[in-house]
Amino acid sequence: MKQNIYDNPTFFEGYMNLRDSKMTYNDFLEQPAMKDTLPDLKGKRVMDLGCGTGGMSKYCIEMGASAVVGVDISEKMISRALVENKDENITYVCSPIEDLSFQKEPFDLIVSSLAIHYIEDYEFLIRKLHSFLKPGGLLIYSTEHPVVTARKDMKNWWQNAEGDRLHWALDHYREEGKREQHWYVDGVIKYHRTITTLVNGLTDHxxxxxxxxxxxPTKEGIDLIPSLKNEERRPSFLIIRSRKTD
Structure with a gap:
């Protein structure tokens, strides 16, 4: 299943209002960590998988990458990227990740921010990305942490009558597969995988x-968004950096 929830008008409006606020977990948690994990990008050819509005694509160019191909299934996201993060060294491609096919020069780096948990067939994806990379090339991706996606109803915080968060409920961890949640609209689909599956899917391919x-989170993030302190109780995201060996 190729989900394109970001082109749903209601979802897109809600999501972009959130991102435009610059007061998100992406701004103070996931993106700073992703950027710290990147290698020296000078002269590198990069694919930004699930590029959204192109923020990471533009950042890679600013850090010295020679060329970036930004890929996203959403026409609305690509249209906004072409306005906000247009650059002569960035090529934006509107395509499902599952349908990608590149015959040109391989990439030094594939970076993917919070997109892989939308893909149903993880091993198929990893094999495809392996074929896009040069020998020794890097794949760096972030995903929602398996402790977040595990519970089938994805309602994890247990609260008391006053609304205080008491503890995080973890269940169904071993039961991999589709999860649905309400996020601006009903039926947003993600795929839960164990850490074992995520890691072995890389090392096996x-x-x-x-x-x-x-x-x-960054200190600034905790000051601006106090709820980020709960990251000390359970992680929202997992970031994995791996290198092509054959």
Missing amino acids: GFMLEKMLEPL
């Missing part, structure tokens, strides 16, 4: 694991 991060 020609990648060597280099680093895993469960990022903590």
Whole structure:
């Protein structure tokens, strides 16, 4: 199933209002950690998988990448990227990740921010990305942490009558597969996988694991969004850096 929830007008409006606020977990948690995980980008050819409005694509160019191909299924996202983050060295491609096919020069780096948990067939994806990389190329991606996606109804915080968060409920961890939740609209689909599946899917298909991060928020983020302190109780995101070995 190729989900394109970002072109739903209601979802897109809600999501972009959130991102435009610059007061999100992406701004103070996931993106700072992703950027810290990147290698020296000077002269590198990069694919930004699930590029959204192109923020990471533009950042890679600013850090010295010679060329970036930004890929996203959403026409609305690509249209906004072409306005906000247009650059002569960035090529934006509107396509489902599952349908990608590149015959040109391979990439030094594939970076993907919070997109892989929307893809149903993880092993198929990893094999495809392996074919896009140069020998020794890097794949760096973030995903919602499996402790977040595990519980089938994805309602994890247990609260008391006053609304205080008491503890995080973890259940159904071993039961991989589709999860649905309400996020601006009903029926937003993500795919839960165990950490074992995420890691072995890489090492079984020609990648060597280099680093895993469960990022903590920046100090500025905690000052602006106090709820980010709950990242000390359970992680929202997992970041994996791996290298093509064959």
